[in-house]
Amino acid sequence: MSRTDPPAASAKTRSVEGKDVKSAYARWAPVYEVIATPTVPARKIAAQRVNAIGGRFLEAGVGSGSALSLYGPNVSLVGVDLSHDMLKIARERVEKGLPNVEAIVEMDLMSLAFADASFDGVVCMFTITAVPDAARVMSEFARVVRPGGIVMIASHFEAKSGPWQVTDRLLNPFSKRLGWNPSMPIDGVLHTPGLTLEKREELPPAGLITLLVFRRTA
Numbered sequence: 685m686s687r688t689d690p691p692a693a694s695a696k697t698r699s700v701e702g703k704d705v706k707s708a709y710a711r712w713a714p715v716y717e718v719i720a721t722p723t724v725p726a727r728k729i730a731a732q733r734v735n736a737i738g739g740r741f742l743e744a745g746v747g748s749g750s751a752l753s754l755y756g757p758n759v760s761l762v763g764v765d766l767s768h769d770m771l772k773i774a775r776e777r778v779e780k781g782l783p784n785v786e787a788i789v790e791m792d793l794m795s796l797a798f799a800d801a802s803f804d805g806v807v808c809m810f811t812i813t814a815v816p817d818a819a820r821v822m823s824e825f826a827r828v829v830r831p832g833g834i835v836m837i838a839s840h841f842e843a844k845s846g847p848w849q850v851t852d853r854l855l856n857p858f859s860k861r862l863g864w865n866p867s868m869p870i871d872g873v874l875h876t877p878g879l880t881l882e883k884r885e886e887l888p889p890a891g892l893i894t895l896l897v898f899r900r901t902a
């Protein structure tokens with residue numbers, strides 16, 4: 685699989701672009717740890733799943749690096765993100781002592797600057813809804829993971845019923861300001877060539893977060 689391969693069929697058109705993400709997370713960076721508090725349980729669970737696998741992982745959308753300390757010594761990490769402001773915080777965390785972090789790099793997830801099969805796995809938490817083309821990003825994840833490797837996605841996707849459906853509808857008009865799409869359909873990440881879905885798990889709080897585990901089979 686090469687970088688020039690056509691991306692998988694895209695689902696719903698996104699209104700959030702790279703400039704929206706950079707602008708939004710420049711605002712969010714100083715208070716992101718507080719805003720992201722509800723996602724902490726899901727981050728811990730996702731990190732536990734990575735630790736159970738081990739190896740060299742790409743954390744795509746590393747943000748402020750809030751999950752970096754959750755990974756075990758059997759996991760070697762490279763973190764990438766589009767937000768310069770968030771990455772400054774992540775680098776400060778690494779400098780305080782996270783020896784299993786190889787590098788923190790500013791990078792667009794739609795065009796990863798890594799060779800094919802560079803990683804044993806990719807973990808992407810709460811970022812797939814903040815990219816202009818999720819299908820293209822998933823295609824890049826499949827490319828940089830070795831055959832047999834893992835792609836793990838944790839995020840909130842469009843709710844079909846219940847209270848989260850109301851919240852999604854209320855937030856959706858503010859996607860550009862938020863820097864992510866609150867109503868992204870999950871179908872946009874389920875059908876990537878070369879990736880086979882092995883597990884789907886609903887995570888706290890109250891099923892707000894979905895964890896998807898794919899294996900690269902081709």
